Amino acid sequence: MAALLSEQYEETCLWQDQVTPPAPTPGDLPPSADLVVVGAGLCGLAAAAVGARAGLTVVVLDKEPLGWGASSRNGGMVIPELKAGPGRLQQRYGHLGLEMFRQVNEAYDYVADLTSTEIDCDFREAGLLLLAHSPFQTSAVEHEAADLTAHGEPAHFLRRQQLVTEIGSRAFSAGMLLERTGGLHPAKFHAGMARRAMAAGARVHDRTAATHIAGRSGRHQVMTTRGPIDAREVFIATNAYADDVLPWLRRRTTPVSSYIIATEVLDRELLRSVTPTGRMMVDTKNFLFYWRSTPDGRIAFGGRRSLDPVDVPTARDFLYDAMLRLHPQLTGTAVDYAWGGNVALTLDRMPHAGCHDGIWYATGCNGSGVATNTWLGARVAETITGQAELPAVARLRHRAVPLATLSSSYLPLVSRWFSWQDSR
Template identity: 50%
Template sequence: MTAPTAPPADAVLWQEQVQIPDLDGTDALPERIQTAIVGGGYAGLAAARVLAAAGQDVVVFEKQALGWGAHSRNGGMAIPELKAGPATLRDRYGPLGLRMHQEVNEAFDHLEALIADEAIACDYERTGQLYLAHTPRLVPYLQALAAEHADGFGEPVRFVSRDRLHEEIGSTAWHGGVVFDRTGGLHPAKLHAGLVDLALRAGADIREHVAVTSLADRGTARPDGRFLLETSCGPVRADDVIVTTNAYADGLLPELARRVLPIGSFIVATEPLDAAVAAEVSPKGRMFVNTKNLLIYWRLSPDGRLVFGGRRSLQHATVADAADYLIASMHQIHPQVRDAAVTHRWGGNVAVTLDRMPHVGQLRGAWYATGCNGSGVALNTWLGHQLGRVVLGEAAPPSFAELTHRPIPLHRFRKLYLPVVGQWFRYQDRT
C-alpha cells in the first residue's frame, strides 16, 4: 500500500468500474407511447423491463447521464429494512405494518432472485450485516431488537456481545452488535448496468440527457393518450406515467418534491487493501452500520477497498469537507487502514420522508415510488417492478400506498432548520 499523499479527487469509484451503452435521446420521440417512466435508476428500469416484456411501448427518460443518480453512488448494501422492526411496525400500523415488513423482505428476495435468474454480474454476495452499538446505553436496545426479529418472527437475527465482536469486525470501538443474516453486498453501478441491459433486451427505449419538464393529466377518456409530457426532446403523449425520481424529485411534480427531503450522504474509498489487512478489518465480509442518528456505514468493496460512508451533520457540506470527517472516523474505527491511500470521494442524495417510511402513490394520475430513507437498493428495484405490474393490471399497489404521504413542513426553508435538527441528532449521539 502507498501512504496517503494528495487528497483524492471527487470521483465515484463505482461509476469508473462499469461500462454502459451511450443512449443519448436525440432521436425524435414517437407521438404516443403506452408508458413514460421518469428517472433511469433501479426503480425506473425495473418498471420499464416488466412493461416492455409485456409488449408495451415504454420510454425511460433520464435527465442526467445514465448511471448518474443514487443508483451508482450508494453503499451497495442490499438490506431488507424499514426504520423499525416488525413488532414496532405492527404496534404502530396494525396489520398494515406487518404487510410492509413482509414486502420489504419480498423486495430482498426479489432482488436476489433477479440477480441469480438473470445472471447479473454485480458481485452480489449474501454477506450479512452487523449493526453496531456506539454506546453501552444502546446494548439493551440491540438485544431487544434481535429478540424482536428472532423470537417474535423467526428471522435469522442474533445479538453479538462485546467479547465476541472480534469474530465479526477488526475494531474495538463497539459495545455490542446485531447480525442480520439476510443482507447482501453488491456493486451498485454493476447492478444498474445489469438493469439497463435487461430493460433494453425487453424492448424498452431509454433516453439519457432527456428531462421531463412538465406533466399534464388530460383525463382518462382521451384516445390520444391520457398524459401530455413535455421533455427536453419534445412532447409525447402517454397512457400511463411512472415517476421514479426518489431523492432527485425536481419541479416536474412540486407536490412530490415537497414530500421528500433530499439529504446528502458521502462516501470515501481507499485503494485496494492488502489481503491480510482486509481480513482483519472484516473477517466475514459483513456490511457494517452503526447506531448513531447520523449513522455511518462501511464495507469492503468487491475489489478489496474499504468503502466508508455517512455524514457529519445535516448542514450543506462539500464532498471535501465530508470526506475529511469520514477519513478521520474511518481511521479512528480501523487504525489498520491508516496507511492506505484514500483514492475516491463522492456524495449523493437519499430521500427522507416525514415518517421515515417509503411511499407509493398517485399524483395528477401518475404513479410514483419514493422515500428510500437510505435503503433503496432492494426496495426501490422491487417498487419499480411492482408499479410496472400495477400499470399492467397484474398486481395491487404495494402496501406503502396505504400510508398517508405528508408534505415536509416548511420544505422551502429546510436549509435553515436542518442544521438545527442535525445539532440535536449529534447531541443525542454524544450523550
Template identity: 35%
Template sequence: MTTARQIGPGGNANLWAPDWSDTSYWLDGVSAPEVPQGSLPPEVDVVVIGSGYTGLNAAIETARGGRSTLVLEAGAPGMGCSTRNGGQISTSIKPTLSKLAARHGQARAEAIRAEGRAALAWIEERIRTEDIDCDFRRAGRFHAAHTPAAYEGLARDAEVLRRTEGIEVEMVTKAEQRRELGTDAYHGAALFAQHGALHPAKYLHGLLRTAMEAGAQVMGHTPAEAIASGQGGHLVRTPRGTVRARDVIVATNGYTTGTTPWQQRRVIPIGSYVIATEPLEKDLMDRLFPTDRIASDTCKVVYYYRASPDRTRILFGGRVSAGETDTTISGPRLHHDMCNIFPELRGTRISHSWMGTVAYTFDELAHCGTHDGVHYAMGYCGSGVSMASYLGMRMGQKVQGLAEGRTAFDDLPFPTRPFYTGRPWFLPAAVAWYRWRDARQRHQAQALPG
C-alpha cells in the same frame, strides 16, 4: 477528476492519493451499455421519469408487458444514487412492527414489514433470472452498538424480531466482536445473516441493458420539465419536445424536482457521502473484515461501510456535516471517523470521495401510489437498493392493471409538513443535534468503568 494539489487551504494533501477521484468508486472500469439517442417519440404508452433502480425495474415490466415505454433521465442514465450508494442490501423497513401497528393497525404493520423481506428475496431472484453479474451475495450485516445502552436495545429488538417475525438475528457481545469486525470501538452488535451486498453500478448497468433489450427506449440528458394531465392521458414536456403518454411513473427519489411538486413536498433530499481507501494489504483487510460482512451502527447519524467486492479497499460512508458540503471537505471528515473505528487506517489515503442524494420521508417509510393520475414510488430512507427495485417492479405491474402490483404501501398517508416545499431548511439543525448527541453518547460510554 480532482487532485490533492487542487485542495484549498486547510486541506490535508497527505490524505489524498495522487490520482484521487471525485467520482464514484463503483464506476471505475465498469462500462455502461451504449444508449442510442434517437428522436423523442410523439406518443408512448408509458413514460418513466428517472433511470435508477425504481425506473428501470418499472420499465422492464411495462416493456415486457407489451407497453411502449420511454425512460427519461435528466443526466446520464443511472448517474444518480443508484451508482453512488454503498451497495448494502437490508430488509429496508426502518419503523418497528410495534410502531407501525400503532400507526396503521397490526395487520397492515405486519404486511409492511413482510414487504421488506419480500424485497430482499425478490432482488436476489431478479439478479439470478436476468443473469446480472453484480457481485451479489448474502454477506450478512454487522449492526454495531455505539454504546452499551444501544447494545441492550439491540438485544431486546432481536428477541422481538425472532419471536414475532422469524428474522434470523444473532447477538455478538463486545468480547466476541473481533471475530466479525476488527475494532474495539463498539459495544457488541446484532448480526443479520440474511442481509446482502452487491456492486451498485454493475447492477444498474445490468438493469439498463435488460430494460433496453425488453424494448424500452432510454433517453439521457432529457429532463421532464412539466407534466400536464387530463382525461386523454398526460403530456410530458422535455427540452427535446413533448410526448403524450397514457401512464406516467415518477421514479426520481432523492432527485425529485418541482416538475412533480406534490411528491417534492413529501420527500427530504439528503446527501450521503462515501470514500474509498487506496488498496490495502491483504492481511490488514483480513484483520478488519475477517468475515467480509457489511457494517453499520446505531448512531442516529449512521455510518455504513464494507470491503470492496475484491477485498482491496474499504468503502466508508455517512453524513459528516450539518448541511450539504463538497466532497473535498467530506472526504477528510469521513477518513477521520473511519480511523476512530479502525486506528490502523490512519496512514492510508483516500482514492475516491463522492456523494449521492437519498430521499427520506417524514414517517420513515417508502411510499408508492397514484396522485392526479401519475404513479410514483420513492422515499426509501437510505435503504433503497432492494426496496426501490421491488417497488419499481410493482409499479410496472400496476400500470398494466395486474393484481400482483398491489403492495402494503398502497394508499398509505404520505405526510408532509406546513410550508415545506422540498428544501429541507430544518435539516442542518437536526443533523447537528443528532451528531452532537451521538458524540456525547460515545464519550459517556468510553468513560464507563471496564
C-alpha cells in the same frame, strides 16, 4: 484530520469509474408511448422492464447521463429494512405494519433473485452487522435481534467479546448479525438493470428532462427538453432528485446528501483485520456510518456529519478521521476515491408509492433503497399492467415535509439534536 490521498485520488465514484453504462437508445423521442417513466435509476428501470415485458411501449427519460444517479453511487448494501423493526411497525400501523415488513423482505428476495438469475454484479449474501455505538444502545440492539427473530428473520445478538471474530474494532459495545443482507457492485447492478429494460423493449433516453405533465388520468402529455410525448400512463421515479415535474411529489421528500470514501486496494491481511467475514457494517447513530469491503479489496466508508450539504473534501476528511478512529489499523492507508449523492427523506421515514392525480410514483428511500426502490418500481408497474395491487406502503398517509420549505433554518437545528443524541 486531513485524509491521506493517493496519487490517483479522484473526486469521483469508485463504482462509476469501474463500469461503463450501456449506450442509451439512439434517435429522437417517439411521439407517444403507453408508459413514460421519469428517472432511469433502479426504480424506473425495474418498472420499465415489467411494463415492456407485459407488452407496453415504454419510454424512460433521465435528465442526466445514464448511470449518474444514486443507483450507481450508493454503498451497495441490499438490506431488507424499513427504519423500524417489525414490532414497532406493528405497534404503529397494526396489520399494515406487518404487511410492509413482509414486503420489504420480498424486495430483498427480488433483488437477490435478479442478481443470481439475470444480472451479474458481484452480489454476495454477506450479512449485516448492526453495531451499538454506545453502551446505551446495547439493549436496543438486543431487542431488535429478538424482534426480528420472533418475526422469522434470522438475527443474532452479539456481545462485545463475540464481535472479535466479526470486526476488527474495539469501538462497539455489542452488535446484531442479520443474515439476510447482501452486498453488490452498484454500477454493475444499475447497468444490468438498464440493459435488462432495453432488452425487454424499453427505450431509454438520457440527458432528457421531463419538465411538465399536462392532462390527467387516461391521457397525458409529458413535456420534455426534447419535445412532448403523449402517454397513457406516467410513472415518476425520481426519489431524492425530485423536481417540479410533479411539485406535489417534490414537497413530500427532503433530499439529504450522503458521502463515501474508498481506500486504495488493501493487503489481504489488513483487509481481513478490518472485516474478517466481509459483512456489511452499519452503526446505530442517527448520523450513522456504513462500511464494507469492496469486491476489489478496498474499504468503502460512508456517512454524513449533518443534514446540511458540505463539499466532498470536507466530507472526505470527516469520514477518513472517523474510519481511523474505528479502525486504527488503517493508519497510513490512502484514499483513492471520494464522492457523494442524495437520499430522499420522508416525514414518516417510510417509502411511499401510489397514484396522485392519475400519475404513478414511488419515492422515499430514506437511505436504503437498493432493494426497496427496485421492488417498488416493479410492483407499481405490475399494478399498471394489472398483474398486482399497489404495495402496502400506498396505504400510508403521505404527508408533505414542512422542512422542504423551511429547510435552511430548520435543518441545522435538527442536525444539532441528532448529533447530541449520537454523542450519548
